[in-house]
Amino acid sequence: MNADDGVQMSEQSGVRDGSGAMFDTIAADYDRVNAVISLGFDRGWRRELVARLALAPDEPCEVLDVACGTGDVAVAIARAHPQARVVGLDASASMLDLARDKARARALGGRLRFQLGDAQRLPFDSARFAACCMAFGIRNMNDRLAVVREMARVTRPGGMVAVLELGVPRGRVTGPLGRFYIQHLVPRLGGWLSGGPHAYRYLERSVAAFPPPGEVVELLRRANLEDGAAIALSFGACHLFVGRVPSR
Numbered sequence: 001m002n003a004d005d006g007v008q009m010s011e012q013s014g015v016r017d018g019s020g021a022m023f024d025t026i027a028a029d030y031d032r033v034n035a036v037i038s039l040g041f042d043r044g045w046r047r048e049l050v051a052r053l054a055l056a057p058d059e060p061c062e063v064l065d066v067a068c069g070t071g072d073v074a075v076a077i078a079r080a081h082p083q084a085r086v087v088g089l090d091a092s093a094s095m096l097d098l099a100r101d102k103a104r105a106r107a108l109g110g111r112l113r114f115q116l117g118d119a120q121r122l123p124f125d126s127a128r129f130a131a132c133c134m135a136f137g138i139r140n141m142n143d144r145l146a147v148v149r150e151m152a153r154v155t156r157p158g159g160m161v162a163v164l165e166l167g168v169p170r171g172r173v174t175g176p177l178g179r180f181y182i183q184h185l186v187p188r189l190g191g192w193l194s195g196g197p198h199a200y201r202y203l204e205r206s207v208a209a210f211p212p213p214g215e216v217v218e219l220l221r222r223a224n225l226e227d228g229a230a231i232a233l234s235f236g237a238c239h240l241f242v243g244r245v246p247s248r
């Protein structure tokens with residue numbers, strides 16, 4: 001379920017699909033396109049992710065948002081938890097610039113910090129964060145096990161690791177509709193709205209190639225997380241994967 005699935009490493013113009021360099025090329029349009037192609041569901045999915053971090057209300061804490069992109073999850077955490085400080089890490093400098101602008105515009109700059117880095121080698125001490133999350137990033141990673149292990153490593157014992165990722169609905173009606181939407185409409189809409197269809201064809205291919213929820217839960221277990229679970233959102237159009245770092 002890693003680089004060898006044939007999708008993660010495909011190349012175009014020297015830019016690896018799903019990499020920070022690819023997101024640099026679409027950063028300016030990312031939020032707008034995202035809101036349209038997710039039909040607005042993405043906000044609710046991110047809210048659910050924040051809720052599942054199970055942060056103690058009103059307790060000062062530090063949270064890590066991996067592959068933070070333009071910072072929507074980090075902002076949602078900071079708004080839901082006024083005592084929380086959030087570090088967002090991403091491999092795209094352009095996405096991070098937009099995240100910083102967003103934090104400043106919402107007067108959250110003091111509690112949000114964004115830095116460039118690779119999810120597979122997190123530049124943080126072990127057990128530093130109260131919780132760690134990632135939204136729509138794991139699909140793009142070469143070594144997914146390394147990423148989840150790193151997320152578990154930097155989270156303190158008892159803390160939650162939560163990973164949100166797109167999927168294809170599997171119901172009798174929602175399955176064919178979802179597949180049609182993601183295979184035919186998303187690449188066209190994305191290409192039309194951003195002027196760069198390649199990234200949105202990649203999105204369709206990478207969602208189709210993403211492993212089924214049971215395999216991702218197994219990945220959490222291999223990363224030494226306990227109580228691993230997959231929660232289907234919007235008929236499986238998205239899954240939230242959660243696990244807890246074992247208490248010492």
Ligand SMILES: C[S@@+](CC[C@H](N)C(=O)[O-])C[C@H]1O[C@@H](n2cnc3c(N)ncnc32)[C@H](O)[C@@H]1O
Nearest residue numbers: 020023067068069090091092118119135136137
């Ligand atoms: C689909 S975007 C998701 C952004 C954001 N989390 C959201 O909810 O909209 C995927 C992000 O993963 C980042 N990314 C890709 N490979 C990465 C890596 N190895 N380490 C850190 N970030 C990475 C990209 O730069 C991009 O911003």
